[in-house]
Amino acid sequence: MSNLIFIKYHLNSFGGLEKYFSRIIDAFLKKGYKITILTTNSSEKKTSKNLKIVTFKSFKTFKFLKLKIFDFRCYSWIKRNKAKTVFSFDRISYFTHTRLGNGLHLSYLKRRELFEKPFKSFINKINPLHRAILKIEKKGFEQKNLKKVIVNSTMIQEELLKEYNFDPKKIKVILNGVEYNELENDFINWHHKKPLIVKKLNLDLRDFHFVFIGNDYNRKGLKFLLKALSNLKDKNFHLSVIGKDKNIKKYISFAKKNKLDKKVSFFGPRKDIINFLKLADCFTLPTLYDPFANALIEALAMGVFVITSKYNGAKQIITNKNGVVIDPIDTLSFTKALLTCMQTKKNFENSKKIRQTVKDLDFSNQLETLINEVIS
Numbered sequence: 001m002s003n004l005i006f007i008k009y010h011l012n013s014f015g016g017l018e019k020y021f022s023r024i025i026d027a028f029l030k031k032g033y034k035i036t037i038l039t040t041n042s043s044e045k046k047t048s049k050n051l052k053i054v055t056f057k058s059f060k061t062f063k064f065l066k067l068k069i070f071d072f073r074c075y076s077w078i079k080r081n082k083a084k085t086v087f088s089f090d091r092i093s094y095f096t097h098t099r100l101g102n103g104l105h106l107s108y109l110k111r112r113e114l115f116e117k118p119f120k121s122f123i124n125k126i127n128p129l130h131r132a133i134l135k136i137e138k139k140g141f142e143q144k145n146l147k148k149v150i151v152n153s154t155m156i157q158e159e160l161l162k163e164y165n166f167d168p169k170k171i172k173v174i175l176n177g178v179e180y181n182e183l184e185n186d187f188i189n190w191h192h193k194k195p196l197i198v199k200k201l202n203l204d205l206r207d208f209h210f211v212f213i214g215n216d217y218n219r220k221g222l223k224f225l226l227k228a229l230s231n232l233k234d235k236n237f238h239l240s241v242i243g244k245d246k247n248i249k250k251y252i253s254f255a256k257k258n259k260l261d262k263k264v265s266f267f268g269p270r271k272d273i274i275n276f277l278k279l280a281d282c283f284t285l286p287t288l289y290d291p292f293a294n295a296l297i298e299a300l301a302m303g304v305f306v307i308t309s310k311y312n313g314a315k316q317i318i319t320n321k322n323g324v325v326i327d328p329i330d331t332l333s334f335t336k337a338l339l340t341c342m343q344t345k346k347n348f349e350n351s352k353k354i355r356q357t358v359k360d361l362d363f364s365n366q367l368e369t370l371i372n373e374v375i376s
Contacts, residue, residue, distance in 0.1 A: 103291035153313025177366030221286035286328035303351025
């Protein structure tokens, strides 16, 4: 089997993208491929004799310089070792294959202009980090060695074609996978476990339970969710917020200011995400930019009705059977969607129907498709 080079800036980060990368590596290793990962400050341990991790020491300097240094080191290592297949999961300027799990940075910056003040948008345009990312992104898409760009939604495919006049033949849409089969036992027992979970978290079983899961509350649209819920203060609901954000105190204060402090709990980063999906009547993610939110597809696999944003690439798998797509900036329509959702609490029968909508997206199917695309 040939040696494949994978590039991931961080291996020890926590999040949906990192989990997906780990899944992909394991899938290639099981096929017998030899894998070399180029990364920085990794705390990961080797899990196979066919896995080699090359770690480039990260210097204490500006982020944009760290990015440029990593890009240069990857390029130098690849040329020196005459690597033929280079699969990048981060923004670097040289690769043969890439998966845009983070989407396009250019599109992300343009999306931010919808909800940021003009001065902030101007600062973003002159920010050295954003400029460096955009330059590397553009260079990577224009290189002659590029064979395939894998995107996880048609939204990202359309953005790539629009922003970079890209050859559509080099784009392959492969939707994110989910642990559909692995989650079966958790799904089967959710209605038995919910009362115990609610009691342990000191919540009220009688409430309608909204759950928000995501890091970086600003990009994930938490403020818009809180605004919409502030119009429903007389209703019996509770929102559980899961994930990390350096400005979490600001959101706690915002909830208190809008008299939601008794209806919202901030749990921070958690490893027991599945427990929150067991108690959830509705998963809500009004994100302002997400190529394809992993948390959303996990919610569907757990039979949870979802409300998400038109700026989430995962909107393409939403139907009237499993969720609704809203414009998070339109507070009135968002509020109506929340209110409509509250008319029906999750029960075992409707959750089975919701879960069935993502049956074909089990990891085994999606990873096999991705592997075939890379080695073809």
